[in-house]
Amino acid sequence: MTLFKSLLIAAALTAFVPAPAIAQPNRAQAQKAAPIAADAVISVNGLVCDFCAQAIEKSFRRRAEVNDIRVDLTAKVVSVDFKPNTTLDDATLRRIVTNAGYTVVSIRRPTSSGNGGAS
Amino acid sequence: MRPYAYMALAAAAAALAPTDADARPVTYPGGNMAMVEHRDESTTTEFVHTLTPKFAVGWHDEWNDERDWQFHGPMIAGLAKRWNMPDAQGNIFWMAGAGVAYDDVASTGGDAKPAAYASVEADWENRRFYTQYQAKGFWAEDIDTTFMQRARFGVAPYVAEAGALHTWAILQVDYDAEDDRPLSVSPVVRLFKGGALAEAGVSLNGDAFASLMVYF
Structure with a gap:
């Protein structure tokens, strides 16, 4: 050629x-990178590329409880907004991230009163 | 330097620059990857479906006009080890496939022989730098036996956030002892946005390639 x-x-x-x-x-x-109204903020190790963000976003969007999700590669966090009156417990959040191939460092619930908090 | 200037430099590097697409063979459970690549005198297509976090299955087709054979068959891939660090990630993948190879396709229509390949790939990357090593062996009875190695080093001219355009300027070194020119050096440009990844390059020997991968 x-x-x-x-x-x-x-x-x-x-x-x-x-x-x-x-x-x-x-x-x-x-x-x-604009913030969303996150019900859960997950700090994750291994978030280094857009491929990582794709894997996590698609894994979360399969869950009916998830209204919106945002991956911030700079802050290394995954912010999850749940639909009204729904939530996912920490163990489930951890399993989704782990199955996508990444490591959970911590999980925060900034608006724990909004959707009933962690279950 | 402005990002646009980096893009121009990367495109210029590509214009000087072979490789096959270095996709992650294992994505996430339920994830799919489709790839097509044309490299000078060979074309490869691949479809991979990830079943578990560490295992995927797929189908691999390859047409090699230079050596006058083609290969078709199922493949499997696995994630042997992953290191998730705060600012970096490292992986070791393995891939294997078995199927049928056809020799002398152009003149006789093909003489079917059993064939197989296996490869191992190690990579490390952060948001600015990317390194990769790959070794691959291919065997087709009475047709061809090859063993190739590849090393890549990439630099991102700017650090992009999720969903933005990711650009990489990559220097690739290939070694294939059976080739007329065993050592090949290629500048490569990679563009990645959303679920689409495109690469293009031309080796210093003048062999060009382009590939497109889609994740869905």
Whole structure:
């Protein structure tokens, strides 16, 4: 394959990248890192890449109790918001994170009165 | 330097740069990975479904026009060990597959032979640096036997948050004693956003490649 074709491949790949995400990654990051009304904040070891975030997000979103989830790679925490009148206990949260391949350091319940707290 | 300038540098590096896609073969229970890669004279496709946190099954197809064979068969993969650290992660994976290889496809339509491969892969990464070593052996009766090794070192020009575009500039070194040019050095650019990962590069020998992986 010629160098010209290689250049075309590289150019095609970069063409799929949204320009704002290239030019202003900090703004995109800030938007994504915006806090949610977390019912549980899980400190996790091993969160180093977007793949890690994907694995944890998809594992949590399979649970009917989960309303929203946010992974913060910088703070190394997973924030989980439960649907009204639902919750997941610490053991379940720990199992979801562990099965996704990561290690739970601690679990906090900032709004423990909101959804009934840990069960 | 602005992130856009880093992207331009990474794209330029890719334009100079082979590799196959170095996906994590084991994801999370219920997770899937589909991959297609074209590298100079070979094309590989793979589908992997993770059953447990440490075990996955899948299907591997490979067409090697340079050596005139193709391979098709089921595969398994495992996570042998993972180290989760506060700011880094290390892994040891293994992969194996067995199936059928067809020789001399172009002239005779293929002579089926049993074939198998096995590989081991170790990696370590934090949000700024990435290293990887992979060794892979392939055997197909009376057709081909190869053993290749690969080492990678990557740098992220900027640290991205979850959901943002992740960019890596990677230097890859391949060694295959059976190849006409056993040692190959390749600059590679990797873009990762959401569940899609794309890589492109051209080796200093002029062999180009591109790959796309989708996690779902």
